[in-house]
Amino acid sequence: MKPIVRTLIFCAAIAGAADLAAAAEISIAANSTGKNLSFLREQIAKFEKDTGHKVNLVTMPPSSSEQFSQYRLWLAAGNKDVDVYQTDVIWAPQLADQFVDLTEAAKDVAGAHFPSIIQSQTVNGKLVALPFYTDAPALYYRKDLLDKYGKKPPETWDELAATAKEIQDKERAAGNPDIWGFVFQGNAYEGLTCNALEWIKSSGGGQIIEPDGTISVNNEKAAAALDRVKGWIGTISPRGVLAYQEEESRGVWQTGNAVFMRNWPYAYALGNGDDSAVKGKFDVTPLPTATDGGQHSSTLGGWNLAVSKYSDEQEASITLVKFLVSPEVQKARAIQLSNLPTIAVLYDDKDVAAAQPFMPNWKPIFENAVPRPSAVAKVKYNEVSSKFWSAVHNTLSGDGTAAENLELLEVDLTELQGDGW
Structure with a gap:
């Protein structure tokens, strides 16, 4: 060489x-x-x-x-x-x-x-x-079913509940016994913190802890928001929703067995997949508010x-x-x-x-999404969220009233806060 x-x-x-x-x-x-x-x-x-x-x-x-x-x-x-x-x-x-x-x-x-x-x-x-x-989550709705019954996408939570119940009952009578009006994430985990923050914030009940560190969650509007949702369990939402995370909600929705769903953007592409029963049949809109003209609130x-x-x-x-x-x-x-x-x-x-x-x-x-109070709670946020979702889950499960659970939550958060966040 x-x-x-x-x-x-x-x-x-x-x-x-x-x-x-x-x-x-x-x-x-x-x-x-x-x-x-x-x-x-x-x-x-x-x-x-x-x-x-x-x-x-x-x-x-x-x-x-x-x-x-x-x-x-x-x-x-x-x-x-x-x-x-x-x-x-x-x-x-x-x-x-x-x-x-x-x-x-x-x-x-x-x-x-x-x-x-x-x-x-x-x-x-x-x-x-x-x-x-x-x-940021939105409200998914079955456009075909709303058109079928002459309904518009709901602006308020009460409109959602009424529309969901009417379409659910009529579709069951027409031969689909498995359909539900509304599915969301009700399991006791971070996803429930997101859902509940939206219910409370859109009802004028604050955002758990305000940016200045004030613990605001124990108030009448927040309690009313949770009581409203408690009324959905077993009526427009299956009792099993209390164990649902994102994928369980999507599973019910994507098989065609829900009129409305609260979920994140990732569910949009999957819902339009070739294996989806709702492909081409749905659309999205901002999450409802408590009153007409109220503040739409989606968790960031x-x-x-x-x-x-x-x-x-x-x-x-x-x-x-x-x-x-x-x-x-x-x-x-x-x-x-x-x-x-x-x-x-x-x-x-x-x-x-x-x-x-x-x-x-x-x-x-x-x-315009609402941030969770992680910036103010800092290293204590995970404990704050855990205590919050536990109080919400207890309420939705019938373990104490919203007012009772939020009062106990305020005590827990105040003790956790100590001398400051």
Whole structure:
């Protein structure tokens, strides 16, 4: 072999070894709601091909409460097995100390995202997560059934209940004994906090804890809102709704057995899937209010991506995060999964509008969404939410009245507050 050829082969081998050395193996923990995992696998395959990195997907339960509990255990133990975490919008104040500050790494991309979402993930000047997609729920309604009975989408909760009951009863009489008027998320978990915050806020009952730290939940309007919902159980909503999370609600809806459903945007694309009994038969509208002309209230949701400070592959993990929150991936996510982008220009994208015609109209729903009191409760938010959803679930289950349970809740929250949040 000629010396020059031998030299070239040697240099190529060294370069290949260097490439292998630079390649990292990282893991990302993500929830299993809807088609989130299948979408991530598709995007990860592209990332691996482009970068040479290896990415493992750690499957988390769809329940955000269960997910948070597991995250907290891993992070408290300094777990190095998970590098990137998919995080709920409310977790930033509670987990900030466990995550890498992305301020410098994201300075070239942060400005493309809605400032309010970037701010929600900034704790003491530290950007702890980048926005993956945002969320705000709406009222799904069977357009075909409302048209059939000459009804309009309800403006108030009482109108919803009346319309739901009438259509439910008539459809049962016509031969569908399994249909219900309204399904939502009534299980004792974070999803019930979201639902109940909407009922109370839209009834003028405040938002559990006000931005100034005042505990406001124990009031007559809040109690009346919960009493109203209690009246739905067993009449327009199955008793089993007290165990429903997002996927159980969607299951009833997607088989054609609900007139109305409260859910997040991800259910829109799935509802129009080829395997859906309601494909092309439904539409969405803002959640109702307590009175005509009242305030529509949807809980601000959304998911983000954070890098663990215990990761041994922080650089590669940051590269993965920036890829997954990029305009290209967010556009694909909007088109395929009907998740709301956090990048403003995508709401004017013709491909997104063609695939998800509802999406431009959803923008004002989340822009006016109500935040949960995580910013004020900080590290105590999880306990606040747990006590709140427990009080609500007790009320809906018939274990004490709304007034009694909210009075007890105020005592618990005051004790939790101590000398301040």
